[in-house]
Amino acid sequence: MEPRAIGAFLDDHKLTFKRDFPLFDYTTFRIGGHADFFVMPQNTRELALLQGFCRQNHVPVFILGGGSNILVSDAGFRGIVIHPDLGEEFRIVEQSASHLRVFVPASARAPLAGKRISALGFQGLEFLTTIPGHFGGSIIQNAGCYGHELTDSIVSVEAVIDAEPRILDKRECAFSYRNSLFKQNPAIWVSGATLEIPAGNAAEITARIDDYKARRIASQPKNRRSAGSIFKNPAKEVSEKKAWQLIDEAGLRGVIEGGCEISAEHCNFIVNNGGGKAADVHALASLIETKVFETTGIRLEREVVFVGEF
Ligand SMILES: Cc1cc2nc3c(=O)[nH]c(=O)nc-3n(C[C@H](O)[C@H](O)[C@H](O)COP(=O)(O)OP(=O)(O)OC[C@H]3O[C@@H](n4cnc5c(N)ncnc54)[C@H](O)[C@@H]3O)c2cc1C
Known part of the structure; x- marks a missing residue:
């Protein structure tokens, strides 16, 4: 579809966007x-409208949350990038002495939501305070660490399917390790989720958050731009x-390409040392895939989503 026609549709429906x-x-x-179009829908109705338009007109589309689990091509994205702007505030659905039910919009910052909900004295989201990105991205990814995953707390997910809001x-x-129906099917767009978590001891909740933060600082590359783990851990049977x-056993720790590096501190991270290009990350990720396969026969699966042409 002609960019002019896309612009006209976005203008006609008074959607917030940039070219x-x-x-x-x-x-x-x-x-x-660059993205040809960057659209910030403000509610589920606008998300549904955009989904219907893109599908009907075969416009390439990508949903961007906090951008902490993606690599965007140096050539950018030809089509529409949608960055939901559904607000930051969570809504308490039900609260009792024993549990809390809360709806969190996809565009809420996940670590902030984790911190603010934990501060109400309910446990189970302490791990989320250490995972960057937006809440929608953490649902898609079934984000997790330190023995916890988001699916442990999810009751239901609000999504746009076939241009209609659904719960x-x-x-x-279909949540599983770093996977879900939404990761498998990018045509489904998530607008939020309802969580249920039990009451906990405030001091213990705070202690867990502090412990997770300290573990992060100890294990992750410092002062370097990254997208977290590039590859998933292989299944136990593999x-x-x-x-x-x-990656370490394949001798790849610290390997440099252009402005990027297979982190010497945590070699499942590729870091941008400054001035790095997507082509550098792509070359390093491909090198890891090839060398690990040659040395072990194992095909590593990418956790980070590559966006655009490579
Ligand atoms: C330093 C660092 C540490 C990390 N540690 C962890 C960790 O311990 N555990 C972990 O699980 N992850 C970790 N990550 C990865 C990342 O933070 C999580 O996967 C996060 O949940 C991704 O959310 P996001 O909003 O940034 O998603 P994005 O990167 O914006 O998008 C990721 C994918 O989700 C899709 N998506 C995003 N929002 C929506 C939506 N509303 N509807 C449909 N599709 C959508 C995108 O299209 C894309 O395919 C880490 C990342 C960094 C940089």
């Missing part, structure tokens, strides 16, 4: 080219080893 918009500032890698029961969402061990 030829640089994406690098919206990614934790600080890498990536999916958790069982319909290998008892974590992805970082396989």
